[in-house]
Amino acid sequence: MSVHAPLDGLIVVALEQAIAAPLCTRHLADLGARVIKVEHPAGGDTTRHYDQVVHGMAAHFAWLNHGKESVALDLTSTVDRQLFDALLREADVLVSNLAPGALARLGLAPVGLAEQHPQLVVVDISGYGVGGPLDHRRAYDLLIQAEGGACFITGEPDTPVKSGIPIADIGTALYALSSVLTALYDRERTGRGTVVSVAMFDVVAEMMGFALNQVLHGGAVPVPVRMGSPMVAPxxxxxxxxxxxxxxxxxxxxxxxxxxxxxxxxxxxxxxxxxxxxxxxxxxxxxxxxxxxxxxxxxxxxxxxxxxxxxxxxxxxLNDVTDLAAHPQLTHRNRWRRVETPAGAIPALLPPPISRDWRIRSGRVPALGEHTGVVRAEFGAGLLSADD
Amino acid sequence: MSVHAPLDGLIVVALEQAIAAPLCTRHLADLGARVIKVEHPAGGDTTRHYDQVVHGMAAHFAWLNHGKESVALDLTSTVDRQLFDALLREADVLVSNLAPGALARLGLAPVGLAEQHPQLVVVDISGYGVGGPLDHRRAYDLLIQAEGGACFITGEPDTPVKSGIPIADIGTALYALSSVLTALYDRERTGRGTVVSVAMFDVVAEMMGFALNQVLHGGAVPVPVRMGSPMVAPxxxxxxxxxxxxxxxxxxxxxxxxxxxxxxxxxxxxxxxxxxxxxxxxxxxxxxxxxxxxxxxxxxxxxxxxxxxxxxxxxxxLNDVTDLAAHPQLTHRNRWRRVETPAGAIPALLPPPISRDWRIRSGRVPALGEHTGVVRAEFGAGLLSADD
Missing domain, CATH: 3.30.1540.10 (formyl-coa transferase, domain 3)
Known part of the structure; x- marks a missing residue:
């Protein structure tokens, strides 16, 4: 079998911000999908503005967005909305993690989308899912770690702390990724897309499974033991x-x-x-x-x-971040690649899964709206333009 | 589209222990795959023996293994090895996370398996991958969190701690899951399986991407801020x-x-x-x-x-584990199911991805070797039996 990009030919539209959806779609891009990131013209993805560490770009944004095209669209404007709808007609996948209710307010409720676009795989990421007392509530990594009990098994008994790695966000990204892939596999057989919901809170609850079993069955409530584990010793x-x-x-x-x-x-x-x-x-x-x-x-x-x-x-x-950046286990195994940005090439890690049959695509970190014109020319034929 | 299990009909063989491979294959079982867990007759999966909290079963084992069949095989015995080879001839997927070198010592090196079984998707989980100074080293969650710098961004500046949620294990499970699904999607088009390697160390390095960018580009080295984030405030x-x-x-x-x-x-x-x-x-x-x-x-x-x-x-x-177990956001949304065990039914969470088109399979937590006879009868026709 010749080396190839397994998701080559797929079009993914991302209505995304922060970490959970962007990491999911970055891995789809790594595997060869064309990812079109739709950002609001006024500032775009929030993480663009966290800092200017990477030649003027934010550390988070550069980590999560290489290999994507950025299209700046205001979905409340008729012109931009027509282009977005045209994109969805051609797309295989839509991944979104907007604030609660935002998709519905835009007339983009997932179930309606699935009816309009039967081929489409829609993965809708939320904080707390649909229903229940908290489904209206905004969710960030820390908030979900705290609500989900994760901080209470990290640190010391009287000093709960959050995991520095944003596990609620990253775990959700990876469940969203597996959901996209499950639905694409299924579509090969049924010919139809589907809608999958992934809630960050459910993700943390799943990751707490061992601790939940302790509590549900009358075992000791797990306490944090700093660098140790409550389950095994030494x-x-x-x-x-x-x-x-x-x-x-x-x-x-x-x-x-x-x-x-x-x-x-x-x-x-x-x-x-x-x-x-x-x-x-x-x-x-x-x-x-x-x-x-x-x-x-x-x-x-x-x-x-x-x-x-x-x-x-x-x-x-016990390494710190500087040790990790220079770690011989990464350099000896050629785990670093270069990706382009508007400010020159920067190092980035290759994605964790390695197959000699798979070509990994290493694309550019896009400036906000860098691909608006190209995408409009390609998908917007016959639609209104902003000049009409 | 009628409700169906998207991975129905697939056979997954798991040579697994602990968390990383078992969580991956549990989610494959959730989605309808038949997962045959191959365990050593002398004790089986290590996590069976962590504790006896769940009606005599260990909290970890019950969390990660429902919906699987357990087959007790000693792969160094000719009789058992013939059955294992027969299983692989029928299998779609092999997931393994044995200790470094263990597969090769059994004559099961992934590349050789792929040549013998062109249809097979092999996902081989390791601590540090192939090559580099650490590839021989055993890896557990804490060890990889520490080596990967994750503990140094968790806790307080002079008191690094590990995330209580085993993020190296769980992150690896989820990358392994997406690797299986990517390869299955690809197999629909190419007709061939592949071998994918996933190293826990690479997974943690990926999850550290924002922190690595700070260090690589001369930003401030991220320091842990207990319940806060080094990147945003308040x-x-x-x-x-x-x-x-x-x-x-x-x-x-x-x-x-x-x-x-x-x-x-x-x-x-x-x-x-x-x-x-x-x-x-x-x-x-x-x-x-x-x-x-x-x-x-x-x-x-x-x-x-x-x-x-x-x-x-x-x-x-800020909830603790007991709060999570009783959380209304889980009960109101019917996130709990019952799964069978040799000691009666127990509660378990449904997997995070929710689609109204997907049926989730909720199977039993198997006793060690509970399905050895059934599997031998089904796959071992014409092979040696232990009585020959």
Whole structure:
């Protein structure tokens, strides 16, 4: 099979802002789809204005929007709306994450769209879905993390914090992506599109599944344990002799045996029945953490990681963002590409899935409305123009 | 179009453990695929043994494995291996996340599988991918969060913490899911499967995209701000008069205007040029947080949320896991289903994507090897049996 872009030939219209829809459609563009991002002429996507770090562009916007065409349309104007409708007639997919009620106010309620455009896959992202007491409420990543209980299992027991990675947004982007792909696969067989709704709140609730099971069945309410896990032990971060932090993890009784016997050289602990079962180790987490830290602080990071490798125990270095940017695991595996922008080429990561059969498309970060003229010329034949 | 399961008729073989592959294949089962989970007879999936919270089953295992068949096979035994090979001949998809090198040691290296089974979609999940200095290293969620810099943007500047939601695992599950679906869509057109590799480390690096852009382009290195965001302000958690915590978020200059003028009643702040631009508000975050907290502590949570709704400002309650389990937004929208287990029915959430055209399959949590006999009878005709 020759190398090809699996979504080549598909047209995706994006009525999007922030992270959840833009990350979804960026991955569709990575896979070869033509993504037409419809932005309001007055400023466009909010993330364009977060900062000017990337040669005048915002860090978020540059991350999420390369490979797309930007079309500036005011959907309340007749002229622009006709062009948008013409776009939808040719499109395979519409992804949207506007504020609650915004699509309906524009006369673009998803169910109506599906009736007008039977071929269309519509993925409508919202904060809280349709119905229920909160469906009118605006939703941002932090708000959904907080409402969904995620902050209460992160940090320390009396100091809930949010995940720095915007997991509600990114998780929603990835469920939206799989929804588009499920619907496209289905369309190959049925000949019809569909409407899929994805609510950020449902996404966080799904990601909380293990914690929900604890609560629903009378287990201990999971508490945050900083760098540790409420479910398995030992699992955490420990200081080293050379001033680094090593992270060590075990997730089974067998691994605990190897950690104690082969890494720490503590056959007495490996044989101690108080520590045989994971649940008992979880209860005695702090005792084990102290024993491990006493050992790690006597060794350098490199030595610990080499010994851990030999013992078959997972280890990592606690890196910061600067370390990640220079990480040899990314450079050695050629994970960086260059993408164009109005201000010159910038580095960007390749998308996580790798197949030698797939060509990844690396397009440009568009200026607001950069493709309005081209798209109008291509899709707007016979329609009103702004000069009429 | 009649309601149907979009992946009905597909056979998925899962050589899986923990979270990343099991969540991927659970969603394939939700969508109608037949998922055959191959587990080692000596204990099976590690997560079976984390705890016994759910009527004797572990919270993680019950969350991730309903709707699958469990087949206990020792792939180093000739008899079991013949059955496994027979399964692969009929399968559409193989998803695996064994330890580094384990597939190759079993003679199941993905590229060889693709040559033997041209119809097969193989998604191979690893910690660090193929090549580079770390490709031999074991990977768990915490290890990848730490190595990927995620802990350094979570918590407080001198106290990095991990996200309680296992984002490296779950993000990888969702990229694996979209990879399966992309490859199935592609197979409809090319007639051939493919091999896709997804590395947990690449997933976390992708999720760090905004932070990487800051570092790559000489912006400020993002620091964690507990419940806040390093990118936008005001955005955070504030105490209320009735002892609750309200979370408020703004992500644009327009929202800041509404927050200051309409919610706080502070036209002076709305007009103050020091706070006009997001970047300036980020630098003066603590001043704004103090002003907001002085106001929230004089009002009850319900009142604040009603006023925020009217002002068009997003708000949320800081919930814990118990709150989430009883959340009206889940019950009012019928987001709970019952799934069977060997110990009776238990509640489980429906998957996040909702389409009125899709039937969601809600199957049973399998006991280890519960379906070995059935699967052997169905796929093992003419093969050796364990009694030969």
């Amino acid at each position: 699992y955490g971060a420990y200081p080293t002799r050379d001033g680094e932090t090593v992270v060590l993890g075990t997730t089974s009784d067998r691994e605990w045996q190897r950690l104690a016997r082969d890494l720490l050289g503590r056959a007495d602990l490996a044989d101690d029945p108080r520590y045989t079962r994971n649940q008992d180790r979880v209860h005695r987490r702090s005792e084990l953490d102290a024993v491990i830290a006493d050992w790690t602080v006597e060794h350098d990071l490199a030595e610990i990681q080499e010994l851990a490798d030999r013992a078959g125990i997972g280890s990592a270095r | 955005y955070g958690a504030y105490p209320t008069r009735d002892g609750e915590t309200v979370v408020l978020g703004t992500t644009s200059d327009r929202e800041w205007q509404r927050l200051a003028r309409d919610l706080l009643g502070r036209a002076d702040l709305a007009d103050d040029p020091r706070y006009t631009r997001n970047q300036d508000r980020v630098h003066r975050r603590s001043e704004l947080d103090a002003v907001i907290a002085d106001w929230t502590v004089e009002h009850d949570l319900a009142e604040i949320q009603e006023l925020a709704d009217r002002a068009g400002i997003g708000s949320a309650r």
